[in-house]
Amino acid sequence: MEKIYVVAADAARARIFARQANVLREVETLTHPEGRAHTGDLRTGGKGEATSGPSQRQTGDDNATSDKQEMFFAKEVADYLRDARTQGKADEFILIAAPQFLGLLRDKLDKPTHSLVTKTLDKDLSKASEDEIASKLGWS
Secondary structure: OEEEEEEOOOOOOOEEEEEOOEEEEEEEEOOOHHHHHOOHHHHOOOOHHHHHHHOOOOOOOHHHHHHHHHHHHHHHHHHHHHHHHHHHOOOOOEEEHHHHHHHHHHOOOOOOOOOEEEEEEEEOOOOOOHHHHHHHHHOO
């Protein structure tokens, strides 16, 4: 019997489901609160400190900090899936995420884990119910 893990993720949360007896059951939730933080909060530590004196100019892209956080979380999710594969918990993966995060997640998967991805959906269903996700996958 195949062990299928379904991952429904966004930049701040990844819900991992196992398909057992044609039913999805949530087995783990990974969270990354920094994925929802505003760029300024990430740079100041979230305390909103103001600086006195001459203004300090930030260089670079305002989205660079949040993009970096998304990459960190994509790596964390990829590591979880690698561990699930190596521990024999799953032998097939289905990835569901918004297009940008889905791309990051694919890039962070190692080759053996990536080879077990049988389907991807570029939709954010991280807040959807098990029934909604099953329906999107054609399982209901």
